Amino acid sequence: MSSREPAEQPGRHRxxxxxxxxxxxxxxxxxxxxxxxxxxxxxxxxxxxxxxLGPEVQRRLRASRVVVAGRNxxxxxxxxxxxxxxxxxxxxxVVAASFSRVFFRNAINTGLVAVECPEAVTxxxxxxxxxxxxxxxDEGTVETSGRTFGFAxxxxxxxxxxxxxxxxxxxxxxxxxxxQREERAAR
Amino acid sequence: MSTLTAPRTFxxxxxxxxxxxxxxxxxxxxxxxxxxYMSHTASWRCIRTLERMGVSTLYDPxxxxxxxxxxxxxxxxxxxxxxxxxxxxADRMGIKNFYDVNAGIAHIVLMxxxxxxxxxxVIGTDSHSTIYGALGAFGTGVGFSEITAAWVTGKLxxxxxxxxxxxxxxxxxxxxxxxxxxxxxxxxxxxDGLTYCSAEFGGSYVRSxxxxxxxxxxxxxxxxxxxxxxxxxDETTRAYLADEAGVGADGYEVLLPDxxxxxxxxxxxxxxxxxPKIAVPHTVDNxxxxxxxxxTRLDQVFIGSCANAKYDDLEIAxxxxxxxxxxxxxxxxxxxxxxxxxxxxxxxxxxxxxxxxGAMITNAGCGACAGNGGAMAxxxxxxxxxxxxxxxxxxSYDSRIYLSSPATAAASAITxxxxxxxxxxx
Numbered sequence: 001m002s003s004r005e006p007a008e009q010p011g012r013h014r015x016x017x018x019x020x021x022x023x024x025x026x027x028x029x030x031x032x033x034x035x036x037x038x039x040x041x042x043x044x045x046x047x048x049x050x051x052x053l054g055p056e057v058q059r060r061l062r063a064s065r066v067v068v069a070g071r072n073x074x075x076x077x078x079x080x081x082x083x084x085x086x087x088x089x090x091x092x093x094v095v096a097a098s099f100s101r102v103f104f105r106n107a108i109n110t111g112l113v114a115v116e117c118p119e120a121v122t123x124x125x126x127x128x129x130x131x132x133x134x135x136x137x138d139e140g141t142v143e144t145s146g147r148t149f150g151f152a153x154x155x156x157x158x159x160x161x162x163x164x165x166x167x168x169x170x171x172x173x174x175x176x177x178x179x180q181r182e183e184r185a186a187r
Numbered sequence: 188m189s190t191l192t193a194p195r196t197f198x199x200x201x202x203x204x205x206x207x208x209x210x211x212x213x214x215x216x217x218x219x220x221x222x223x224y225m226s227h228t229a230s231w232r233c234i235r236t237l238e239r240m241g242v243s244t245l246y247d248p249x250x251x252x253x254x255x256x257x258x259x260x261x262x263x264x265x266x267x268x269x270x271x272x273x274x275x276x277a278d279r280m281g282i283k284n285f286y287d288v289n290a291g292i293a294h295i296v297l298m299x300x301x302x303x304x305x306x307x308x309v310i311g312t313d314s315h316s317t318i319y320g321a322l323g324a325f326g327t328g329v330g331f332s333e334i335t336a337a338w339v340t341g342k343l344x345x346x347x348x349x350x351x352x353x354x355x356x357x358x359x360x361x362x363x364x365x366x367x368x369x370x371x372x373x374x375x376x377x378x379d380g381l382t383y384c385s386a387e388f389g390g391s392y393v394r395s396x397x398x399x400x401x402x403x404x405x406x407x408x409x410x411x412x413x414x415x416x417x418x419x420x421d422e423t424t425r426a427y428l429a430d431e432a433g434v435g436a437d438g439y440e441v442l443l444p445d446x447x448x449x450x451x452x453x454x455x456x457x458x459x460x461x462x463p464k465i466a467v468p469h470t471v472d473n474x475x476x477x478x479x480x481x482x483t484r485l486d487q488v489f490i491g492s493c494a495n496a497k498y499d500d501l502e503i504a505x506x507x508x509x510x511x512x513x514x515x516x517x518x519x520x521x522x523x524x525x526x527x528x529x530x531x532x533x534x535x536x537x538x539x540x541x542x543x544x545g546a547m548i549t550n551a552g553c554g555a556c557a558g559n560g561g562a563m564a565x566x567x568x569x570x571x572x573x574x575x576x577x578x579x580x581x582x583s584y585d586s587r588i589y590l591s592s593p594a595t596a597a598a599s600a601i602t603x604x605x606x607x608x609x610x611x612x613x
Contacts, residue, residue: 025378025470029577034558038265040232052579072379075412076577078314080232080330101383101414102314106330155216157344167332171339172240 013163015092015113016134016143017065019124020057024070028082028103031074037081042088049085061089066133068121069096074103083110093135095142097121108158111166117142117151137162194445196350197417198385201325201442205308206345213349213449218342222324223302224250224334225311227293228257228557231269232331233312234276237338245280246341252284252302253277254293258559259552261288291525291551294318294493298402299527301432304439305420310337315493315574317409320388321401322428323420323441328409348383348414349451350444354390357459362609364503365400366495366572366592368392369407370464372456374474382412384451387444392458393418398427399497406494407574410471419443463607465570466590469578477595477607485570487563488513488600489581490546490593491522492556492573498528498537500572500593505532505540507597507611513545514603520561521546522554546600555581570599 029052036048050057061067067086073096074082083106086094094107097118107114115135120142124131127145134143140153154162164170192210195203203211205219226233230253245251253273261267270288277285290296294315297303305323309316312331319326333343355368373380386408393404401423405416418424420441428434463477490496490504501523513519521541523529529551532538538548555561556573562582563569569581569588576588591599594608601611 025472027470027575027577029575029580033579037229038269040235052584072382072412075378076314076575078312078316078328078330080332083330098379098382100379100412102328102330105333109330109332157216167336168236168240171336175240175242 013138014134014136015065017092017132018063019066019068019130019133020060020064021068021124021129022070022073025072025075026069027076028074028079029076031082032079032085034077034079037079040081040084042084044088045081045085046088049089061091065090065092066135067091067094068124068133069094070121071097073099075100078102078106080106080110083107083112087112095120095133095135108161109167111162111169113137113162115142115151117149119149120144123147123149194447194449196385196448196450197387197442197444198325198348198350198415200444201306201308202345202347204306204442205325211347213347215347216344217347219308219345220342221310221337222250222307223252223297223309224337225252225254225293225297225309225313225316226331226334227254227311227313228269229312229331230273233335233338234272236332236335240335240339242339245338248280248282251282251338252297253282254286254290254296255288256291256293256296257553257557259288259550262559288552289526289550291523291528292493292553294406295402295497295524295528298322299432299525301428301434304428304434305424306440306442310334310343314409315406317413317416318402318406318493320405320416321398321418322424323417325415325417327415346383348385350385350387350448351381352450352453353386353388353456354453355388355392355456355458356390357392357457359392359458359461362463362594362607362612363461364592364594365396365403366407367461367464368456368458369404370466370474370590371461372454373407373410373466373472374464376411376454378410378412378470378472380411381408383414386411386413386416388416388418394421397499398423399499402497403494410574463592463595463609465595465605466576468576468587468589471574471576471590477591477605480589481605481607483589483605484568485517485599485603485605486567487518487520487561487569488596489520489522489555489561489569489571489573490596491520491524491554492571493524494574495572495593496522496524496528498531501528501532501537501541502535504593504597505537507594507608508544508546508601509540511544511601513600517600517603518561519544519546519600520549520555522549523551526551558582570596570605572596
């Protein structure tokens with residue numbers, strides 16, 4: 001999805017890098033305006049991610065790996081492209097004080113790591129506002145500003161979806177497994 | 188002696204019914220099998236995803252409902268192609284619940300056509316799927332990948348939500364409506380006040396309201412982050428289903444919360460002290476009294492959306508506008524919620540009243556609320572009866588959207604500035 005090399009370290013589900021920080025209740029109309037929903041291509045959508053906030057924010061987004069936000073990130077419309085456009089822009093994780101529930105589902109379902117960790121958001125803000133943030137969604141930790149915070153780990157079903165890169169690849173893998181089982185049974 | 192069961196909320200009962208599980212508690216995650224999978228203009232994305240998966244059979248085509256509402260009619264060759272893809276797919280797969288570009292807004296169309304029934308579990312590619320609670324169903328929004336997955340597997344994972352009671356009593360003063368009640372609640376509780384919660388609406392005011400007004404409650408509960416909303420089905424619900432939707436009482440199972448069920452919170456509102464409210468740019472919880480911003484210049488007034496473009500909404504607007512003219516330089520755009528609403532408004536003369544006052548009537552659908560038609564130029568302001576005022580949603584990123592009831596919208600169209608409807612209604 002990203003045009004850059006994956007930052008995931010071998011053997012660990014650790015992802016992250018430079019941050020871009022937003023405030024509270026960032027809505028999906030601002031993340032990806034409705035006029036661009038005629039596309040489902042991550043790269044094309046990424047061109048317009050956060051367009052209402054202007055080119056400077058868009059430039060910073062592309063230089064970042066982690067979106068950091070306050071409460072209720074992704075509120076509003078259920079548009080799945082709000083997660084896809086961030087992946088297209090090279091974002092690997094969103095760490096927020098809290099999420100709107102539809103955005104959270106869409107993030108997991110598109111393979112975008114979404115972590116609720118208000119302590120990490122506060123720590124980054126206290127350390128000056130921007131920096132780096134690293135998420136290990138297997139261990140359930142967020143590192144930033146020299147500190148490590150825990151978050152409630154995902155239920156196993158959600159972890160599997162994330163590991164497979166989203167809901168559709170996860171289902172396809174399941175269908176493949178079923179077909180292989182049927183073939184073996186037929187032999 | 189029978190086994191004692193702990194009292195349950197509506198959400199617990201609805202998810203137990205859809206999952207076949209019992210004894211579910213808030214926070215538990217289960218697989219649920221929805222009764223209806225609604226997809227709107229996003230349907231083409233589901234079809235493309237299905238093609239990518241290489242799957243050609245659906246779990247149950249009768250549970251699929253498609254409505255071409257967000258971009259109707261097509262605005263260019265791309266969207267016309269998307270519509271055609273859906274039309275042909277519905278034909279090929281034997282999907283009988285396909286509603287084309289003439290039908291109107293998915294939520295309203297599904298309810299009018301008897302697809303939504305009490306007790307059901309319904310998912311839709313639209314956050315405002317909470318609206319199905321107006322008929323006592325569990326409705327919630329998901330992305331297009333999840334609808335595609337449900338087409339194939341028939342299920343999705345769902346977390347049992349905590350529930351909040353919202354009790355509204357008292358008669359509203361003249362000039363205030365269901366929309367004002369909801370704007371008041373959204374302003375008080377905030378854009379995430381009900382996040383992940385099942386919102387159960389009750390109280391004497393709610394019980395006395397029509398299904399249309401209950402739609403307004405349940406629709407706008409989403410703007411506080413609710414997972415679903417609910418009004419307990421009663422005689423009003425039964426009559427709507429029988430008379431408007433052609434569904435007899437033997438066609439559904441009413442689920443009512445038990446006395447003594449556990450709620451995270453109870454919110455109480457006295458309707459008799461309400462005043463007309465308005466959400467000012469750029470968030471829905473930025474709510475003030477209409478009087479605080481009265482006199483603000485408007486370029487456009489939009490009466491539309493799944494929140495407030497049903498028949499009674501248009502009738503209220505027509506009553507206010509009757510014998511008046513829309514102010515010079517103001518565009519009044521009226522987009523009925525469905526073709527059935529439009530036909531009724533045509534028969535009763537409501538449309539004629541609106542047109543004579545200077546309104547332009549568009550075809551039924553999402554229209555300007557989804558950014559199609561009724562766009563604003565830089566620096567302009569619209570007063571809208573819709574449910575979202577996010578930056579850039581209706582055209583220029585440098586324009587402003589205010590949200591109000593149809594009465595406030597109509598009164599303001601006459602004066603050209605934000606106006607308390609009580610002033611015009613006398």
